[in-house]
Amino acid sequence: MARTSKFAVLVTSTVAALSLAACSSSGGKQSTSESAAPASASGTPTMTVAFITHAAPGDTFWDLVRKGAEAAAAKSNIELQYQSDPDGANQANLVQSAIDKKVDGIAVTLAKPDAMKANVEKAVKASIPVTALNGGIDSWKSMGVLSYFGQDEKIAGEAAGERLKADGAKKALCVIQEQGHVGLEARCDGTKSAFPDTEKIYVTGTDMPSVQSAITSKLQQDSSIDRVLTLGAPFALTAVKSVKDANSSAKVVTFDTNEELVGAIKNGQVEWAVDQQPYLQGYLAVDSLWLYKNNGNTIGGGQATLTGPAFIDKTNVAAVEQFAAKGTR
Amino acid sequence: MTAAATEPSRAEAIRDDRVATRSLAARMLSRPEVGSLVGAIVIFALFMLVAVPFRNVANIGTILYGASTIGIMAVPVALLMIGGEFDLSAGVAVTTSGLAASLLAWNFGLNVWVGVFLALALSLAVGAFNGWLLFKTGLPSFLVTLGTFFVLQGINLGVTRLLTGNVATADISDMDGFASAQQVFGSEISLGPINLKITVLYWVVLTVVAAHILLRRQVGNWIFAVGGDASAARAIGVPVRATKIGLFMAVGFCAWLSGMHLLFQFNTVQSGEGVGKEFIFIIAAVIGGCLLTGGYGSVVGASVGALIFGMTQLGINYAGWNPDWFKAFLGVMLLLATIVNVYVKRKADLR
Numbered sequence: 001m002a003r004t005s006k007f008a009v010l011v012t013s014t015v016a017a018l019s020l021a022a023c024s025s026s027g028g029k030q031s032t033s034e035s036a037a038p039a040s041a042s043g044t045p046t047m048t049v050a051f052i053t054h055a056a057p058g059d060t061f062w063d064l065v066r067k068g069a070e071a072a073a074a075k076s077n078i079e080l081q082y083q084s085d086p087d088g089a090n091q092a093n094l095v096q097s098a099i100d101k102k103v104d105g106i107a108v109t110l111a112k113p114d115a116m117k118a119n120v121e122k123a124v125k126a127s128i129p130v131t132a133l134n135g136g137i138d139s140w141k142s143m144g145v146l147s148y149f150g151q152d153e154k155i156a157g158e159a160a161g162e163r164l165k166a167d168g169a170k171k172a173l174c175v176i177q178e179q180g181h182v183g184l185e186a187r188c189d190g191t192k193s194a195f196p197d198t199e200k201i202y203v204t205g206t207d208m209p210s211v212q213s214a215i216t217s218k219l220q221q222d223s224s225i226d227r228v229l230t231l232g233a234p235f236a237l238t239a240v241k242s243v244k245d246a247n248s249s250a251k252v253v254t255f256d257t258n259e260e261l262v263g264a265i266k267n268g269q270v271e272w273a274v275d276q277q278p279y280l281q282g283y284l285a286v287d288s289l290w291l292y293k294n295n296g297n298t299i300g301g302g303q304a305t306l307t308g309p310a311f312i313d314k315t316n317v318a319a320v321e322q323f324a325a326k327g328t329r
Numbered sequence: 330m331t332a333a334a335t336e337p338s339r340a341e342a343i344r345d346d347r348v349a350t351r352s353l354a355a356r357m358l359s360r361p362e363v364g365s366l367v368g369a370i371v372i373f374a375l376f377m378l379v380a381v382p383f384r385n386v387a388n389i390g391t392i393l394y395g396a397s398t399i400g401i402m403a404v405p406v407a408l409l410m411i412g413g414e415f416d417l418s419a420g421v422a423v424t425t426s427g428l429a430a431s432l433l434a435w436n437f438g439l440n441v442w443v444g445v446f447l448a449l450a451l452s453l454a455v456g457a458f459n460g461w462l463l464f465k466t467g468l469p470s471f472l473v474t475l476g477t478f479f480v481l482q483g484i485n486l487g488v489t490r491l492l493t494g495n496v497a498t499a500d501i502s503d504m505d506g507f508a509s510a511q512q513v514f515g516s517e518i519s520l521g522p523i524n525l526k527i528t529v530l531y532w533v534v535l536t537v538v539a540a541h542i543l544l545r546r547q548v549g550n551w552i553f554a555v556g557g558d559a560s561a562a563r564a565i566g567v568p569v570r571a572t573k574i575g576l577f578m579a580v581g582f583c584a585w586l587s588g589m590h591l592l593f594q595f596n597t598v599q600s601g602e603g604v605g606k607e608f609i610f611i612i613a614a615v616i617g618g619c620l621l622t623g624g625y626g627s628v629v630g631a632s633v634g635a636l637i638f639g640m641t642q643l644g645i646n647y648a649g650w651n652p653d654w655f656k657a658f659l660g661v662m663l664l665l666a667t668i669v670n671v672y673v674k675r676k677a678d679l680r
Contacts, residue, residue: 027504028438029492057486058601063495179656202652206602208595209528210642213395217646220391221382234497234599241594245391245524260500260597327495 044294047105048079049286050098054091054111054135055084056178058206060234060258061278065134067328068282069107076290088115095119098128105129105289107282110136110143111183117143129292133285134278135183137304146292147300149284151276151308153183156255157190159309160274164195164227164253167271172198172227173218173250177205177235184231187255191229199225208238215242219250230254233261233273240269257312262324265317275320276308279328358677361618362630364670368616369637371669372662376644383647387522394525396639397532400632401587402606403613404535405579407631408543410614412576413556413623414470416459418477419580420606425481426452426588427598428489431498434506441506449585455481456581460574482604489600502596514586515593528590532632535583539628552576557624613638616667618674637666 051069055062066082073080081103085091091112096119098106106123110116113136123130124144132140133149140148164172172195174188179202192198201218203211219225219242228243228250230236236254243250254261255274264270284299284307291297299305312320323329357363376383383392402419409416416422426448434444455477462473486496493499501507518525543549551572554562563569592598615621616637617630641662645655 022439022443024434024438024440024505027501027507028435029499056601057482058496058599060495060497060599063497067494200652201646202655204605206599206604207606208591208599208602209398210395212594213391213398213639213643214646216391217382217388217395217643220385220388221380221647221649234595234597238595258497263500 042076046077048103049105049289050103051082051107052094053084053109054086056086061256064278065282068279069286072283072286088112092116092119099123099126107131107285109134113139129289131285131288133281146298147288148304149281153186154190156274156309157187158194161191161194169227171224172229173225174198174200175230176202212238212242215239216245219246219248226250228252232256233258236270259324262321272311272313274309275312280307362627364673365617365630365633367673368666368669369633372637372640380647390524392643393529395643396636397528399613399638400532400635402583402610403631403635404539404628405583406610407614407619407628409576410619411556411626412552416580417474417607419610420603421478421481422584423587424485424603426585427592431501431592432492435499435501436492441504441510452581452585453578456578460577464570485600497599498597500596511593514589536632543628
């Protein structure tokens with residue numbers, strides 16, 4: 001026992017000594033500003049909204065969508081039930097379970113419309129108002145969905161292609177982080193239609209070191225590539241490292257943003273980002289359900305409400321930066 | 330040998346298989362890693378032939394980097410497989426370690442190094458827990474670590490969101506200790522025209538150390554023994570439980586090393602990363618000659634397996650083949666390497 005207590009003293013004193021020297025003088029949670037709490041409730045009775053997306057676990061893009069949805073929910077006295085599953089059939093089951101729970105509204109992404117169709121129509125039939133966001137611009141209307149908030153991925157891709165042309169780019173590499181993802185393919189195809197000299201490469205999005213070496217090897221193989229177009233913010237930041245590794249002079253451009261990416265645009269590591277305003281998609285999809293229930297309004301007049309594409313580059317990054325620091329852009 | 334020497338007449342009369350001396354070449358060829366080595370040479374020659382940038386010496390660094398991030402984990406996973414167990418949580422455990430170091434330092438405003446060492450403790454604990462649960466429940470390690478795999482995946486996402494409100498860790502590159510930690514886990518060494526990432530060094534050191542332990546130390550014999558027949562090993566006094574728990578902790582240690590690289594190379598860690606990598610580690614070990622049933626295999630082989638995987642993955646890019654078919658090419662190449670492996674081994678065993 002004596003030995004144990006001596007050991008305990010030793011451990012405690014070591015920990016104490018370490019903890020004195022252990023604190024960081026900069027960075028960390030303390031130095032981030034707390035985001036302001038959303039305004040108080042609207043005064044209408046509580047309603048329940050199921051928010052069902054095809055987000056893959058750990059994708060930073062969906063943080064922004066979810067924050068927008070939560071802000072709208074807090075403002076309008078809505079109890080938000082956020083759920084996601086990247087598998088089409090599983091996502092459809094989540095819609096079914098929302099119908100079973102008799103929620104007051106459903107906001108859903110239709111990235112895999114064929115898998116979702118039956119259950120979304122079931123919800124509409126059960127007189128649950130449904131809004132769509134982010135994916136499914138061609139199919140939401142036929143399912144009886146009220147409104148759609150998102151961007152047309154093909155149009156966004158074309159916009160990126162036009163921008164590449166205007167920038168005087170010669171050859172672009174389009175990096176797809178998930179093989180077989182319809183939306184990502186549409187972005188690359190759109191880019192290619194406006195900027196024909198675009199080549200695709202597939203990388204494993206869940207394995208960053210392999211993303212880095214794959215892009216590096218492609219740049220080493222083809223030195224005529226002078227733009228790397230990634231389809232998500234974390235991959236743009238990795239592509240910056242690849243370009244350095246390959247001693248390439250290629251510039252990095254991307255779809256979608258997050259806090260770090262806004263910083264990278266500011267310091268010139270990334271040229272520009274195509275922004276589809278994910279926060280707005282989440283916010284509008286939820287708030288439009290509130291408007292429909294409490295005032296019979298629908299947004300968009302039967303047409304899709306486009307939240308993008310817009311470009312963030314050095315000229316307008318300062319305006320976005322303050323919101324990105326709060327984690328909402 | 331002595332029997333054959335004392336009774337030369339009999340040995341000449343009937344050639345006895347059991348005591349026959351095999352030629353040095355045959356003995357070399359029947360080592361478990363030789364097949365994979367031949368496979369690696371075939372893949373290497375193939376890409377040298379078809380991919381021009383593959384011949385560029387400066388690009389060796391990229392290929393070795395791709396191989397090293399697999400190899401660092403393939404080494405302990407091979408040891409564990411020789412010891413007769415699987416670890417399906419190995420891929421996600423890497424992410425867990427990176428997240429833990431980053432989140433602990435960030436959330437409590439600690440020096441980054443404190444986070445790094447707390448993450449080491451956590452990774453070793455996860456390994457020890459896997460081993461402990463294995464013996465406590467008596468379930469196959471396939472099931473136990475499958476459970477850990479899902480639990481860690483959930484914890485990675487849940488805790489990250491709870492602490493940061495996002496699904497990726499915040500950038501900690503402005504915190505104390507980050508620069509020195511980056512030197513240790515994410516730096517680069519230049520050798521002439523070749524830029525080598527520090528993971529390559531770790532990979533080589535791990536392979537040498539693990540191969541030495543496996544082939545030249547008592548612990549190495551224990552690993553083969555517990556993988557071959559655990560009850561027999563226990564009967565002759567091998568500490569089966571300690572050996573296996575130790576092997577799981579070795580996987581934990583290497584997961585920590587990989588996790589730290591992930592963190593200090595990319596400054597942030599995405600909480601959904603690492604899923605599916607456990608199979609790549611196991612595949613590398615199997616290409617390298619490890620049996621799925623345990624008791625047989627090689628650490629050097631596992632490292633060569635990682636090299637084959639790295640060369641194939643990047644060689645396809647270097648060759649500029651149609652990317653739609655990437656995974657199909659990858660699968661064919663790996664099959665090719667494994668078939669060469671099996672063929673060489675069978676030939677060697679027949680001699």
